[in-house]
Amino acid sequence: MISCSRSDEIQKTLTAGRWPLAASADLREHVSGCRSCAELVRVGAAFQQDRAAMVQAKRLDSPSLLWWRAQLRRRQAALEKVSRPMWGAQVTAMVLALCVAVGFLWYLLRDGGLQGTLRSVMIGFGITPLLGMVTLLAVLMGGVVVYLTLERE
């Protein structure tokens, strides 16, 4: 890599828009004899011209719309951050409710007494205790899923 000691000076002159008219005669003479600096000038001048033309031609939209969009997004993010612990609490409550429901069902479907009667009724209708438990759980879970989905939306 061959780099000239005057390349920084040339780069500054180009960026400031002083090339070639406001550049010193000494610098112009150097560029005409230095390959690296000539390349730098060729590339730098092309970029400066292009940038000036593009910047001039660009029509901008109102910044208010972006401001409003940013505010909306920031508030949405903040609300999501706040509602995350609430979501956790809801899930915990649902799991606890499910455990209680399963325990209660287990208690009902045991042999003897009221439980035995209920069991015999279920068997009379062709429902095995296991199927009854699964159906009841499915109904419960279905309600939970519907609730959580609607709440998320």
Next chain:
Amino acid sequence: MTTIWPQAAPAALNEAVTAELPMDNGAFAGFYERTARPLWAYLARSSGDQALADDLMQESFVRFLCADAPTDGDVEARRYLFRIASNLLRDHWRRPVAASIEDMPEMAFAAADTTAGWDARAQLAPALASLRPRERQMLWLAHAEGYSHREVAEIMGLGSASIRLLLFRARRKLATLLEKGGRA
């Protein structure tokens, strides 16, 4: 119905709803006026797609406002904005799409500036099309925006040690192309 808002609302929720942006509307309007056009030019030339540049420019400003961007100085804020835009460009190029930006710039660049005549600017567009996106980005930042090697490295997320060599090679490649009239 009993109104509980805002007195009984949890403090965190209240804070969330009234979340303020780091820059007020007036300050942002001034910053936008000063930086939007150069940012758009950078995105348009790096991507070769003006519609994409429009989208990425808007997204850059929204992300800039949503992030806790440095607002104490224009130079810092501007550099931060260019970094966001560079990340968005990189994400765009990484996304697997049928019409990748890597495949299209030649046509996109050739279509632009056909009326500009045979000057350096007219040669620049087709010459840039022959370069890799990363080369276009670093050349634009260094030569159009006037950023130092360290700043270019910071904006593009590259090591500052390698940027000097990468930039030198890209510049040599582009200078050769410009010498030939912009065509590879």
